[in-house]
Amino acid sequence: xxxxxxxxxxxxxxxxxxxxxxxxxxxxxxxxxxxxxxxxxxxxxxxxxxxxxxxxxxxxxxxxxxxxxxxxxxxxxxxxxxxxxxxxxxxxxxxxxxxxxxxxxxxxxxxxxxxxxxxxxxxxxxxxxxxxxxxxxxxxxxxxxxxxxxxxxxxxxxxxxxxxxxxxxxxxxxxxxxxxxxxxxxxxxxxxxxxxxxxxxxxxxxxxxxxxxxxxxxxxxxxxxxx
Amino acid sequence: xxxxxxxxxxxxxxxxxxxxxxxxxxxxxxxxxxxxxxxxxxxxxxxxxxxxxxxxxxxxxxxxxxxxxxxxxxxxxxxxxxxxxxxxxxxxxxxxxxxxxxxxxxxxxxxxxxxxxxxxxxxxxxxxxxxxxxxxxxxxxxxxxxxxxxxxxxxxxxxxxxxxxxxxxxxxxxxxxxxxxxxxxxxxxxxxxxxxxxxxxxxxxxxxxxxxxxxxxxxxxxxxxxxxxxxxxxxxxxxxxxxxxxxxxxxxxxxxxxxxxxxxxxxxxxxxxxxxxxxxxxxxxxxxxxxxxxxxxxxxxxxxxxxxxxxxxxxxxxxxxxxxxxxxxxxxxxxxxxxxxxxxxxxxxxxxxxxxxxxxxxxxxxxxxxxxxxxxxxxxxxxxxxxxxxxxxxxxxxxxxxxxxxxxxxxxxxxxxxxxxxxxxxxxxxxxxxxxxxxxxxxxxxxxxxxxxxxxxxxxxxxxxxxxxxxxxxxxxxxxxxxxxxxxxxxxxxxxxxxxxxxxxxxxxxxxxxxxxxxxxxxxxxxxxxxxxxxxxxxxxxxxxxxxxxxxxxxxxxxxxxxxxxxxxxxxxxxxxxxxxxxxxxxxxxxxxxxxxxxxxxxxxxxxxxxxxxxxxxxxxxxxxxxxxxxxxxxxxxxxxxxxxxxxxxxxxxxxxxxxxxxxxxxxxxxxxxxxxxxxxxxxxxxxxxxxxxxxxxxxxxxxxxxxxxxxxxxxxxxxxxxxxxxxxxxxxxxxxxxxxxxxx
Numbered sequence: 001x002x003x004x005x006x007x008x009x010x011x012x013x014x015x016x017x018x019x020x021x022x023x024x025x026x027x028x029x030x031x032x033x034x035x036x037x038x039x040x041x042x043x044x045x046x047x048x049x050x051x052x053x054x055x056x057x058x059x060x061x062x063x064x065x066x067x068x069x070x071x072x073x074x075x076x077x078x079x080x081x082x083x084x085x086x087x088x089x090x091x092x093x094x095x096x097x098x099x100x101x102x103x104x105x106x107x108x109x110x111x112x113x114x115x116x117x118x119x120x121x122x123x124x125x126x127x128x129x130x131x132x133x134x135x136x137x138x139x140x141x142x143x144x145x146x147x148x149x150x151x152x153x154x155x156x157x158x159x160x161x162x163x164x165x166x167x168x169x170x171x172x173x174x175x176x177x178x179x180x181x182x183x184x185x186x187x188x189x190x191x192x193x194x195x196x197x198x199x200x201x202x203x204x205x206x207x208x209x210x211x212x213x214x215x216x217x218x219x220x221x222x223x224x225x226x227x
Numbered sequence: 228x229x230x231x232x233x234x235x236x237x238x239x240x241x242x243x244x245x246x247x248x249x250x251x252x253x254x255x256x257x258x259x260x261x262x263x264x265x266x267x268x269x270x271x272x273x274x275x276x277x278x279x280x281x282x283x284x285x286x287x288x289x290x291x292x293x294x295x296x297x298x299x300x301x302x303x304x305x306x307x308x309x310x311x312x313x314x315x316x317x318x319x320x321x322x323x324x325x326x327x328x329x330x331x332x333x334x335x336x337x338x339x340x341x342x343x344x345x346x347x348x349x350x351x352x353x354x355x356x357x358x359x360x361x362x363x364x365x366x367x368x369x370x371x372x373x374x375x376x377x378x379x380x381x382x383x384x385x386x387x388x389x390x391x392x393x394x395x396x397x398x399x400x401x402x403x404x405x406x407x408x409x410x411x412x413x414x415x416x417x418x419x420x421x422x423x424x425x426x427x428x429x430x431x432x433x434x435x436x437x438x439x440x441x442x443x444x445x446x447x448x449x450x451x452x453x454x455x456x457x458x459x460x461x462x463x464x465x466x467x468x469x470x471x472x473x474x475x476x477x478x479x480x481x482x483x484x485x486x487x488x489x490x491x492x493x494x495x496x497x498x499x500x501x502x503x504x505x506x507x508x509x510x511x512x513x514x515x516x517x518x519x520x521x522x523x524x525x526x527x528x529x530x531x532x533x534x535x536x537x538x539x540x541x542x543x544x545x546x547x548x549x550x551x552x553x554x555x556x557x558x559x560x561x562x563x564x565x566x567x568x569x570x571x572x573x574x575x576x577x578x579x580x581x582x583x584x585x586x587x588x589x590x591x592x593x594x595x596x597x598x599x600x601x602x603x604x605x606x607x608x609x610x611x612x613x614x615x616x617x618x619x620x621x622x623x624x625x626x627x628x629x630x631x632x633x634x635x636x637x638x639x640x641x642x643x644x645x646x647x648x649x650x651x652x653x654x655x656x657x658x659x660x661x662x663x664x665x666x667x668x669x670x671x672x673x674x675x676x677x678x679x680x681x682x683x684x685x686x687x688x689x690x691x692x693x694x695x696x697x698x699x700x701x702x703x704x705x706x707x708x709x710x711x712x713x714x715x716x717x718x719x720x721x722x723x724x725x726x727x728x729x730x731x732x733x734x735x736x737x738x739x740x741x742x743x744x745x746x747x748x749x750x751x752x753x754x755x756x757x758x759x760x761x762x763x764x765x766x767x768x769x770x771x772x773x774x775x776x777x778x779x780x781x782x783x784x785x786x787x788x789x790x791x792x793x794x795x796x797x798x799x800x801x802x803x804x805x806x807x808x809x810x811x812x813x814x815x816x817x818x819x820x821x822x823x824x825x826x827x828x829x830x831x832x833x834x835x836x837x838x839x840x841x842x843x844x845x846x847x848x849x850x851x852x853x854x855x856x857x858x859x860x861x862x863x864x865x866x867x868x869x870x871x872x873x874x875x876x877x878x879x880x881x882x883x884x885x886x887x888x889x890x891x892x893x894x895x896x897x898x899x900x901x902x903x904x905x906x907x908x909x910x911x912x913x914x915x916x917x918x919x920x921x922x923x924x925x926x927x928x929x930x931x932x933x934x935x936x937x938x939x940x941x942x943x944x945x946x947x948x949x950x951x952x953x954x955x956x957x958x959x960x961x962x963x964x965x966x967x968x969x970x971x972x
Binding site: 009010012013015016019020049050051053054055056109112113139143194196197199200202204 | 669
């Protein structure tokens with residue numbers, strides 16, 4: 001199968017994702033520039049962290065106007081997996097592919113450290129490699145990671161089982177300790193923690209591998225390769 | 228010479244500059260103005276030309292006061308590919324790879340505008356690295372502040388940290404380490420030193436030179452505005468209470484633009500080298516500095532720039548302003564004639580503005596055109612390589628002449644209480660409140676993040692890594708600049724060695740007072756000598772550096788503070804070692820003899836409020852011997868942990884080693900309680916798995932004392948000859964971890 005990693009001006013985790021997929025998950029992967037207008041030939045799309053357009057105006061607000069976004073929206077609509085990490089999560093909410101938004105951390109500071117997450121839904125195409133309730137350690141590195149949505153939306157997220165990862169020790173003020181959510185269809189996941197930074201023991205943890213392995217398992221079990 | 232037009236604005240005429248001595252306010256002395264007038268131009272310089280010289284002949288650009296001192300540095304080594312002189316130095320680490328590193332100070336800008344001062348410090352040093360063709364892989368920050376007392380003090384610290392965080396995080400270069408210390412010697416002159424480390428393929432080296440008549444000069448990056456006008460000259464003044472308002476001399480950073488410029492420049496260097504002759508960052512003294520240095524280095528040619536072509540953020544900028552602006556995120560390239568369009572297209576693809584603004588000419592003149600007229604016409608070498616050099620007078624400071632040769636004796640009635648008080652000292656306490664705001668992991672190569680002795684960054688796809696650290700204890704240098712300079716290098720080497728590396732080389736930021744005052748120049752001169760002696764001893768040459776002088780306020784200088792940034796090579800990933808005790812049962816040793824190291828120590832400061840007396844003894848040969856023992860033990864895989872013993876002494880090293888894995892210790896020693904706070908150099912605290920005991924003891928012989936073992940009970944107990952330390956690790960940890968974060972809230 002083949003992953004696309006989108007790269008916007010100011011993205012800075014695209015190579016980290018690329019390396020994780022190529023060297024650790026050992027699947028095909030290609031960088032796709034923001035100017036491209038097609039995602040044909042890809043089985044899954046990853047949107048990396050960083051500071052697209054310097055986070056100017058609002059995190060993700062300018063990136064969602066990029067030429068690649070209509071193709072991304074079509075890709076998501078087709079039901080194939082889309083994973084946005086950190087700034088990628090922010091772009092997904094700005095692009096209307098996920099509900100809610102990401103505000104400044106309550107501390108008003110950028111925070112980079114390991115956080116313990118609980119797997120709140122092990123049925124999604126991004127988390128089937130984990131067990132329900134499993135505790136995993138992933139790094140966070142963000143200034144705007146405070147997930148917000150209104151009470152009605154939160155009720156829907158809960159009812160539809162869209163909350164995939166939760167913090168055990170909320171670092172940023174997110175509603176309901178949310179660290180990662182999917183859309184209603186379950187094929188678009190946004191998460192603030194960085195699974196691609198936790199794929200090797202030498203870097204402190206390999207708990208993040210499960211996110212990518214789940215995607216691979218989902219695609220391969222459906223036999224939808226290079227359709 | 229050609230007719231030189233006078234500016235239309237209300238700039239002073241050449242005669243007014245001479246008569247009113249307005250060059251003084253631009254940073255030139257009577258002597259220097261005379262040189263320009265009588266020896267260089269043989270006429271009166273106009274306003275723009277005086278500006279060019281004031282920027283280029285500032286200490287910041289010309290090193291006119293420090294050059295004779297810097298020549299004393301040990302710079303040789305078989306692995307040195309490029310030493311001091313270029314943007315950054317390069318050391319060969321095998322496999323066609325070079326490690327590139329340099330440090331830069333942004334003290335003066337950070338003292339007036341802490342956030343932007345810090346951001347632009349990070350931005351500037353990154354450009355120095357990628358202009359060599361290297362991709363930045365890590366940054367470190369060495370910070371010195373006064374102990375915060377007021378909200379304003381807190382604001383300055385927080386804004387400086389926020390500035391580093393904002394810039395480094397955005398551009399995607401991990402901030403992996405550094406050091407922070409607090410002392411009121413830095414009350415009016417905080418130190419903000421930033422070091423950047425890059426990695427390159429050795430067959431892709433670029434240098435900042437413009438050669439070849441007809442080749443084009445291309446301006447790349449952000450537009451030029453009125454920020455930081457003549458900042459280099461500003462940085463070379465001292466502050467005093469009568470001149471608080473120097474805000475316009477500080478620049479504003481835009482990390483997003485820098486990221487685009489960096490990617491574009493690395494693309495050009497790696498993939499279009501046939502078109503590129505030279506590349507240089509527009510740093511201090513902006514356009515004039517980059518272009519004149521590039522022209523002068525090439526040798527044998529001149530240069531003409533048309534200032535109307537310079538991208539401008541504001542209307543009506545004068546030639547003086549365009550040349551001396553220190554607007555950020557700009558680079559200057561020299562490009563082979565005929566290849567201009569190819570490169571302009573590469574930059575356009577990266578979304579970066581680039582424009583041809585001039586070309587290399589016959590002759591030796593540096594000429595500027597503005598509104599179609601010649602506004603400056605000076606020999607290019609007169610700006611750069613021929614700047615004046617001063618050999619300053621040196622005299623031992625008064626406080627060193629009559630220093631008490633007795634070591635301070637700590638007063639300790641309750642060792643556990645003294646230990647807890649020490650853990651809460653800001654210089655000792657955890658710096659997590661600072662480094663938690665830095666992205667330490669982006670690029671996913673950080674093996675050891677901040678918090679251990681040195682940071683460790685692996686080289687992807689190779690079984691090797693780089694250890695990096697910044698260190699200096701200004702208190703030691705205040706008591707003895709030469710020995711203190713040796714100790715600064717020795718401590719950085721100990722940190723690198725404790726992490727499993729062998730020292731490769733150093734960069735430095737020489738933060739000192741006013742070189743025109745003999746007692747302050749003495750400190751600079753002696754410190755450099757001491758550093759150089761240590762560098763030679765450890766075979767760690769100086770490959771780059773930076774000088775920040777005039778760090779004084781109302782005629783009181785800071786402590787002499789030559790920040791040492793060292794990089795070491797870890798030759799196998801299984802050599803990576805951290806300071807944390809790993810498991811109960813491991814044996815704990817102190818390696819290296821403990822003496823009475825109290826003058827200049829943290830406990831002297833804590834108990835008396837001051838630093839005084841003669842600095843304690845130090846022996847470079849013994850230091851090297853102990854370091855080599857540790858290196859051998861690590862390479863033989865005998866150690867579970869290793870920690871350099873520095874500020875606060877052995878007891879701090881013991882406490883810190885228990886924190887990471889929340890283990891305890893049960894130790895007893897032949898040392899007295901006081902000696903546990905001694906800052907005697909050349910010592911490590913190590914833990915050794917029991918099965919390695921015989922082999923380790925045979926290796927270290929009488930240089931190590933077995934103290935006891937790591938325990939699982941989360942309790943620290945240390946028996947000294949005349950008392951004991953006894954505290955729950957949890958409790959000690961909370962004091963240590965909370966001290967700084969409480970202050971910075």
